[in-house]
Amino acid sequence: MNMQLHQLKYFVAVAETRHFTQAADVVGITQPSLSKQIHALEDTLGAPLFERIRGNIGLTGAGETLLPLAKRILADVETATREVQELVGLRRGQVRLGATPSLATSLAPPVLRRFRDAHPAVDLRVEEGGSQDLVRHLLRGDLDLALVIMPARGADPGLRAEKILTESLVVASVDPVPSASAGGDLRITDLRDQPLVMFREGYDLRDATLAACREAGFEPTLSVNGGEMDAVLSFVEAGLGIAVVPGMVVDRRPGIRVTRLAPPGVRRTIAVARRRDVVPTHAGRELRRILLDHVHTATASDQLPPGVEPCPS
Incomplete structure (x- = not known):
């Protein structure tokens, strides 16, 4: 068997992009050269790796089997190369x-x-x-x-x-948020009618906040939706709404008021x-x-x- 590492790299690129031309751009070769190497790999293995389904590229059973193994092989080669280069001082x-x-x-x-x-x-x-x-x-x-x-x-x-570590989340605001608890801490239900500044998709803070509100029986009102951390804090400082954030990020933001959430609160x-x-x-x-x-x-x-x-x- 004469399987080549570059063939595995090309195979993984096609499997992840599901597109031969895009995969060729990713690995930096022409599309015909990539297709030729994929065919050579299939000949070596004795099985097709891709199939066209309604105009889309899909993995065959052999391709599904090879994909995790190919990723592991490429990762191990990269690690070995870096380890040896560190030891012998090549970089x-x-x-x-x-x-x-x-x-x-x-x-x-x-x-x-x-x-x-x-x-x-x-x-x-x-x-x-x-x-x-x-x-x-x-x-x-x-x-x-x-x-x-x-x-x-x-x-x-x-x-x-x-x-x-575990960390409690807090409510960041400019003005005091009305609280129904005697100790001044906010309950999740106190956020029901408050405009929320919400993080973009991919942030765990977004998922945690939405899950806590839904568990309390309501959908929050979103004032601004889709910010990164600095943007969310800046939107709060501008008075656009409140946000549920980690306490450690507001220590150096004097314009933001921090209010704890009443037990059990929200932890991460x-x-x-x-x-x-x-x-x-x-x-x-x-x-x-x-x-x-x-x-x-x-x-x-x-x-x-x-x-x-x-x-x-």
């Missing part, structure tokens, strides 16, 4: 971290500072996005680690996720995640170690932000 090494906007501005900076001080030659790359987007990037192999929010249903089976679990089937590089393992040590130190010295608690070991 400086690299680590790619993903983080949600709130964690990128709160938890990540001191961790990245420690990592940079200890390993100044490593190429450190950070990608900011919603948890759902970061999970997709992890599964594609575009990130080594990501700080994500654990969904209620649990992590994607393709990931290994370690729970590290922060996790550090990586692909289950890929061995992490030296740089990735070191970044994870520094992250966990930072959380342990902050917990022991009582320096975690209000409303943030460590997860049991």
Whole structure:
């Protein structure tokens, strides 16, 4: 059998785009060359990998079987190449971290500072996005680690996720929000008639807020829909509505009033995640170690932000 790595790369590109021309653009070759290599791979395997269904490209049974194996092979080759290059000094090494906007501005900076001080030659790359987007990037192999929010249903089976912190969400507003509770904390039902500034699709905060409102028996009124973290906070400061956000993102926003949610409130679990089937590089393992040590130190010295608690070991 004479299967080539570049053929597997082309196969994965077609499988993900479901389009030969788009796949050729992704891998940087002409469409006829890509088609030729796919046919050669099919000849080697003795089975067709793609079929046309009503004008669309679909995977055959053989293609469905090969796809996860091909992704794993390509990921292992990339990891092996990076590991060896780090060891023999052919390049400086690299680590790619993903983080949600709130964690990128709160938890990540001191961790990245420690990592940079200890390993100044490593190429450190950070990608900011919603948890759902970061999970997709992890599964594609575009990130080594990501700080994500654990969904209620649990992590994607393709990931290994370690729970590290839990955090209470708060209500951000410019003016006081009328409360029905004696202690001044807001109940979810107090948000029924309030205009909400809502995050875009892909943010766990959007899902958590909508789920809490629906569990309380109402659909929220959306004032602005589809913002990123900085935009949502700016819209709140402009008086366009209120928003349910992590407490740690409003510490340095003096124009925003923070009100706690009455028990049980809305909590979320922060996790550090990586692909289950890929061995992490030296740089990735070191970044994870520094992250966990930072959380342990902050917990022991009582320096975690209000409303943030460590997860049991």
